[in-house]
Amino acid sequence: MSDSDSTGGGAGAGADGGTTAGAGASPGVLPQQAREIADGYAVDGAALELGALLWGGVCLPGAQIRIPLAMLNRHGLVAGATGTGKTKTLQLIAEELSANGVPVFLADIKGDVSGIAAPGAPGGKVAERAAQVGQEWEGRGFPCAFYALGGIGPGIPLRATVTSFGPVLLSKVLRLNQTQEQSLGLIFHYADTKGLDLVDLKDLRAVVAFLVSDTGRTELKGIGGLSTATAGVILRSLTAFEQQGAADFFGEPEFDTAEFLRQAPDGRGLVSVLELAAVQDKPQLFSTFLMWLLADLFHDLPEVGDLDRPKLVFFFDEAHLLFNGASKPFLESITQTVRLIRSKGVGIFFVTQTPRDVPGDVLAQLGNRVQHALRAFTPDDAKALRATAKTFPNSPYDLEELLTGLGIGEAVVTVLSEQGAPTPVAATRLRAPQSLMGPFPAAELDAAVKGSSVYGRYAQAVDRESAYEKLTAEHEAEQRTTADEAAAGTAAKGGRSGKRPKAAEDDASLVEQVVGSGMFRSLARSVGTQLGREISRSLFGTARRRR
Template sequence: MTAQESQQPSGDPAALPPGAAAVAAGYAFEGPALDLGALLWDGSCLSGAPVKVPLSVLNRHGLIAGATGTGKTKTLQLMAEQLSAHGVPVFLADVKGDVSGVSAPGQDGERVRERAAEVGQEWTAAGFPAEFYALGGIGPGIPLRATVTDFGPLLLAKVLQLNRTQEQSLGLIFHYADTKGLELVDLKDLRAVVAFLVSEEGRAELKGIGGLSTATAGVILRSITAFEQEGASAFFGEPEFDTAELLRTAPDGRGLVSVLELPAVRERPRLFSTFLMWLLADLFHDLPEAGDPEKPKLVFFFDEAHLLFDGASKAFLESITQTVRLIRSKGVGVFFVTQTPRDVPSEVLGQLGNRVQHALRAFTPDDAKALTATVRTFPKSAYDLEEVLTGLGTGEAVVTVLDERGA
């Protein structure tokens, strides 16, 4: 993966065919915007009809989708680099390990120059300011950790998939630790407190506020053990990561690109999901209300987003949906990157205002059903989207964005 820096497309809008001119007018925004490319019209790329997304609506979230090899990662990188150039910090969850090259200048070549000319861009190789992180220290990069105390009982109960009664009991355990001044740094600390509270010596400690049954304690301990086996032990501990670090800019004013390297935890999606829940919840808790700023304070890109939702509990989905809905007002945008919109639950998909949809395949009956379902999620269009989405080439996409009024 290489990095590039581009400028706004050039061209003469007056020379466009009438239909193309109407499309170009739809993407003609007055304020700053990210350049996504140029209009394809009758098989030709019209550099005079740039396709953009306003910077001010990127906190309304988005989706980048498409089959393998259709250009999703390049779209992600294109947007991340331009956000950085506009002074907006970016967070990239790099599951496959293929976006780390954002920090290094790209390599010039004939194909690069051809594509830049097609869309009317002036391409210059450039690296972007980046820092690399590792979840819990698993892999290279700055370790990202949180203490169990700061993670909190409600979020931990969702991750451990506890029922309502067990969640309330976990809240009592945290309450006891807080009143006794016991900081729960890692899962071993939590395990020790649970074991104490069901021992002969510790049972009396919670009698006045409901107590903790041996059966419920057993469920909580077994859930902790299962969670540890998925690699969660590495995530909980000190020093705890300060999420404000993600909001920094470089000395030259460009937004810092924070890259979380996740190849080592790809097979442990619940650990990945746990981190996402904590990170977004912590930011939501700490950031002040921002309304609709001229540009977002931070934009997240979560590649391979299906890993977040595979096997997710109802409580987890409710938590993600609520956080995505509310964090917009804090000036934070979230983009999910995945193969098909079906990978994202409808409750979450309904919160995503901007979409870059690359090609989809329809080789099987299931593929055809998925294609039809995807088309139904788009606004009404003059295009036959089922035909268009299966005929797109690499680097081509159907782009649906909000305008500066949020329409």
């Protein structure tokens, strides 16, 4: 059976590491300290039901642990070692949110979250867990939409244009250094101001090639220029990136992240499941793409302040991949996005193995914590355990002992109360998800994808005229003019009648192809204010050209 439906261990070590006061108390009687903890989770408004308090090795169904729905935009963290039940906790929280009318975004990296669309199967362990925590369990499926990056794998294709993805996130994916990232920013700035749409990667290559050509190198001279060496690094990185299959993720039709904010006809929140199993070997790409989705939401959504329930809760799985190797400015942008997106009605849950994977400035923004068991097999593990225990509020538990003794489907919880204050630390036995704890049947997944109301909007890729096509067309026009002049015996070229110049025949690279092009000079003269207007970019340099 899956993680959450296991009975789990007998967590409940008390203060000073000894037996908790009230150990052995019957589930119907709450010891004084347990009652004080339970009182901290009393809620007047709508709330998510997580499970029941564990005290002295006993599960107390009369002491329910909840998260106030209005506090979900204060963000959260779900952490724990492999196999402790994190995935089922995500599934449980997503179900509760959907049932309360809140849309959810989930990244399904291993392919086992998709079962949220189908009813769970009743069984002995599920019934046992439900009885332990006081849960009225009934198998239920929840409304889902399935997506896939670039259409790789089952799901509605998610694509972004290079223009909207922006230089900051693209630099992170290409692993550029700070100087190269700044140069890429200049390239985007130039394309923005000249009205050149960077739809896919070949558009970006064409503009880079032009800007280091004899004709184009003066275009950026006044704002720092672009060195041939830096351009070479960018072009090589783009080529390697494409060889990994990344070209599929960039293009049109570009996905509108407002699709994530929908509700089902019955009023339940839509669960958007991004299937990543087919690209789990490209962690840098999918973690950065998740950040683009979040940044795009931040860019588009209006300020709404505090709501009685969030507009969307976004689960950022494998969060450590986003922060690994990130530059200081990149981390600052993440921190600012997390801090500010709260007022736009969006809650974010980072999911990882240990809180140490999340930078301190980001961790400080996460008001809701669900910490599954940690392991302490090595000195480094023991150090991480002590550091994690210190991040929780004071409690009657010996947290270091408790965190290593939790069973599967059990966690240490602290959230924000309806007044915005941290609740007491509570060892919790979590409820069992009501949906299928495993992959959605493959035979039904394709039909579910194609039956979506938005499938036709994004299924077919479109390759319209953009920077590459404009440059190529102008170059070919110039080549024809040159050939005509040569055929007429133009003295300056000295060409042979009826033959194209040898240089045109020997063009082998994109850089050589655009050298000498007058495309940008003509664009500068002819482009109107609507196309020539610079794009306004967000904290991450993301943008969407408004037409």
